Amino acid sequence: MVLAALGVALVLKQFLASPNVALVFLTAVLASAVAYGLWPSLFGCLLSVFAYNFFFLMPLYTVTVTDPENVVALFFFVIVAVIVSNLTSRVRSQAIAASERARTTEELYQFSRKLTGAIDLDDLLWATAYQIASMLHLRVILLLPGAGGLAVRTGYPPDDEMDAADIAAAEHCLQKNLATGVGTTDRPDAHWMFLPIRTGRGAVGVVGLSGEDADPQLKPEQRRLLEALSDQAALAIERVNLAADVDRARLTAETDRLRTALLTSISHDLRTPLASILGAATSLRTHPGELDVAEQGEMIRTIQEEAERLNRFIGNLLDMTRLESGAIAPQVTVVDLSELVGSALERCAKILAAHRVEVRLAPSLPMLKLDVVLFEQVLFNLLDNAAKYSPAGSTITVEADCANGWVEFRLLDRGDGIPVSDLERIFDKFYRVHAADRRRAGTGLGLAICRGFVEALGGSIRAGNRSDGNGATFTITLPVPEGATQFVEEVAS
Amino acid sequence: MRTEALPLRILVVDDEPAIRRFLRTSLGAQGYQVDEAEDGEPALDAIDRNHTDMLILDLGLPQLDGFEVIRRLRGSGSSLPIIVLSSRTDERGKVAALDLGADDYLTKPFGVDELRARVRAALRHRLQQQGERPIFRCGSLSVDLVRRVVSVDGQDVRLSPREYDLLRLLVAHSGKVLTHKFIMQEVWGGETDIQYLRIYIRSLRQKIEADPERPWNILTETGVGYRLRAPD
Numbered sequence: 001m002v003l004a005a006l007g008v009a010l011v012l013k014q015f016l017a018s019p020n021v022a023l024v025f026l027t028a029v030l031a032s033a034v035a036y037g038l039w040p041s042l043f044g045c046l047l048s049v050f051a052y053n054f055f056f057l058m059p060l061y062t063v064t065v066t067d068p069e070n071v072v073a074l075f076f077f078v079i080v081a082v083i084v085s086n087l088t089s090r091v092r093s094q095a096i097a098a099s100e101r102a103r104t105t106e107e108l109y110q111f112s113r114k115l116t117g118a119i120d121l122d123d124l125l126w127a128t129a130y131q132i133a134s135m136l137h138l139r140v141i142l143l144l145p146g147a148g149g150l151a152v153r154t155g156y157p158p159d160d161e162m163d164a165a166d167i168a169a170a171e172h173c174l175q176k177n178l179a180t181g182v183g184t185t186d187r188p189d190a191h192w193m194f195l196p197i198r199t200g201r202g203a204v205g206v207v208g209l210s211g212e213d214a215d216p217q218l219k220p221e222q223r224r225l226l227e228a229l230s231d232q233a234a235l236a237i238e239r240v241n242l243a244a245d246v247d248r249a250r251l252t253a254e255t256d257r258l259r260t261a262l263l264t265s266i267s268h269d270l271r272t273p274l275a276s277i278l279g280a281a282t283s284l285r286t287h288p289g290e291l292d293v294a295e296q297g298e299m300i301r302t303i304q305e306e307a308e309r310l311n312r313f314i315g316n317l318l319d320m321t322r323l324e325s326g327a328i329a330p331q332v333t334v335v336d337l338s339e340l341v342g343s344a345l346e347r348c349a350k351i352l353a354a355h356r357v358e359v360r361l362a363p364s365l366p367m368l369k370l371d372v373v374l375f376e377q378v379l380f381n382l383l384d385n386a387a388k389y390s391p392a393g394s395t396i397t398v399e400a401d402c403a404n405g406w407v408e409f410r411l412l413d414r415g416d417g418i419p420v421s422d423l424e425r426i427f428d429k430f431y432r433v434h435a436a437d438r439r440r441a442g443t444g445l446g447l448a449i450c451r452g453f454v455e456a457l458g459g460s461i462r463a464g465n466r467s468d469g470n471g472a473t474f475t476i477t478l479p480v481p482e483g484a485t486q487f488v489e490e491v492a493s
Numbered sequence: 494m495r496t497e498a499l500p501l502r503i504l505v506v507d508d509e510p511a512i513r514r515f516l517r518t519s520l521g522a523q524g525y526q527v528d529e530a531e532d533g534e535p536a537l538d539a540i541d542r543n544h545t546d547m548l549i550l551d552l553g554l555p556q557l558d559g560f561e562v563i564r565r566l567r568g569s570g571s572s573l574p575i576i577v578l579s580s581r582t583d584e585r586g587k588v589a590a591l592d593l594g595a596d597d598y599l600t601k602p603f604g605v606d607e608l609r610a611r612v613r614a615a616l617r618h619r620l621q622q623q624g625e626r627p628i629f630r631c632g633s634l635s636v637d638l639v640r641r642v643v644s645v646d647g648q649d650v651r652l653s654p655r656e657y658d659l660l661r662l663l664v665a666h667s668g669k670v671l672t673h674k675f676i677m678q679e680v681w682g683g684e685t686d687i688q689y690l691r692i693y694i695r696s697l698r699q700k701i702e703a704d705p706e707r708p709w710n711i712l713t714e715t716g717v718g719y720r721l722r723a724p725d
Contacts (some may be wrong), residue, residue: 343713
């Protein structure tokens with residue numbers, strides 16, 4: 001820099017007075033302060049003084065100064081140059097610090113966003129380890145307490161291993177909530193420095209750090225940075241842990257509730273018909289002479305009806321099991337909805353014997369793509385449900401029409417309807433609107449199966465009440481496959 | 494039927510003694526002579542040894558399953574009527590057994606009415622193989638196969654040629670289940686979509702059923718095929 005300035009100055013000397021040449025050197029000092037900082041610029045200052053004196057002040061090409069005027073000029077040149085390099089280099093280092101802070105802040109911000117987005121604990125830990133390692137240039141290891149004590153969950157670089165002394169130091173760190181290991185007063189013989197990852201509620205894990213020769217030797221600002229990172233990580237770890245706890249608690253509660261409901265349902269719904277069957281069969285066997293023909297007929301009818309009920313219940317249990325285990329693979333073929341309604345009514349004939357059934361299907365219904373067996377079971381369960389919840393002699397209406405690429409199928413009964421708060425819940429397993437329903441109802445599975453099957457077929461089912469307030473409606477919406485309507489019209493014409 | 498002269502022999506093959514007992518009692522009460530087997534191999538031996546008129550066969554046997562029994566029997570050219578016993582959720586199994594050559598199926602659990610109807614239909618079909626009866630009557634439906642006239646409650650019904658072919662096929666196998674595949678093969682020569690079959694069934698029902706929404710004559714065997722109700 002000063003050499004360049006000397007070159008320029010030697011050229012300028014041809015047309016300028018030598019005092020003005022001093023400004024050229026001053027510029028060089030300023031430039032080196034901006035580019036390289038304080039010490040290089042002070043060195044530049046010294047060189048400049050020497051060069052200025054040597055090349056431009058009388059006597060030329062000596063380091064002596066004779067003219068008192070020049071002595072003063074040289075003196076002020078030195079003062080100005082030193083002040084300039086000082087000020088400039090301070091501005092420079094402040095600018096560098098500011099941009100570094102901005103970068104750190106930006107990285108912390110990115111890191112916090114990454115943690116907020118992480119749902120999986122492993123992703124979160126990996127991101128944390130990577131971030132600490134890359135910002136502090138250290139080897140990082142993260143340990144979390146688990147079922148078998150504190151264990152290494154992740155590290156950066158990932159292949160780091162720990163010996164028993166390290167693990168002991170880390171455990172100590174977690175228990176005391178204090179820094180341990182190399183570089184600290186607590187167990188300095190370990191290969192790592194361990195710091196707790198803590199929230200307001202205590203330590204949730206431990207971060208292990210290790211530099212070139214084990215001791216990471218953290219500078220104060222690195223320590224602050226590490227604290228910022230580990231605080232964020234701690235909150236995120238706690239969040240994920242809490243979410244997992246809540247999920248587990250919910251699952252346990254749900255499983256318990258279902259298990260109880262299943263046991264109650266099975267013991268009730270299997271035993272009741274069995275009790276009737278066994279009772280009737282033993283009566284027929286032990287007192288054949290004491291029963292008249294009508295009574296015998298009654299007993300036999302009981303056996304048959306209860307056996308049929310048992311069969312339906314077992315069918316429902318099987319369907320539910322298939323749904324839950326994901327064993328439902330719909331065998332989709334082209335079907336005629338009116339035909340399915342017909343076969344479901346045929347299968348339900350006995351159950352519906354006390355009811356009137358009105359079928360109102362739009363004549364122009366397109367063919368649908370469904371699994372016939374599954375959908376017939378849906379219709380059967382809905383009809384069975386309607387027969388149970390509406391009084392004998394009332395009318396059950398089956399309707400279907402088509403609009404805007406959807407077929408809407410409706411089943412309407414004249415029962416008590418469904419309380420608004422239960423419209424969704426009646427599709428839950430083992431849910432019954434009233435406790436007393438247990439007596440008349442079957443399994444509490446029928447509607448849950450309906451929903452499972454309909455959804456497996458790409459449709460939806462919802463419950464509602466009739467607009468006149470007397471009775472419930474069940475509505476199934478199914479998509480019309482492409483080209484189906486066209487095809488029907490083509491054949492019909 | 495010729496039951497007085499010489500009782501027809503039915504072989505029941507099921508590994509469940511309770512099912513065999515039920516079949517033995519109820520078929521015996523209907524005048525059939527009932528033989529029993531617990532598995533596929535002894536069943537095939539019994540068929541070789543005795544003069545068996547019909548086979549009632551459970552599909553899920555311990556050693557040699559029902560499908561293999563059907564395959565071997567049909568492979569050896571036997572036309573012995575076979576009714577298979579199957580479970581509710583096993584539509585594919587039923588179709589596979591029918592495709593292999595079984596005549597009909599019963600879904601466990603079943604009642605004695607159903608059993609009787611299936612057995613009669615399968616036996617009648619065998620006895621009739623020499624020639625179709627000229628006039629089929631069941632309920633209000635009457636089909637004159639010679640004059641090709643279909644009437645409901647005495648009123649003639651106009652059917653398209655295809656509809657008539659379909660109905661005639663059902664009449665020829667009345668009381669027996671016919672798979673979609675079989676019907677499409679016989680009526681359309683196989684080159685068709687099941688959509689056509691459903692549409693023709695729908696239009697046929699509209700012409701011959703009193704209440705097409707709740708058919709009485711042409712019964713749907715969900716997931717398997719169709720069955721024309723046979724006169725008792």
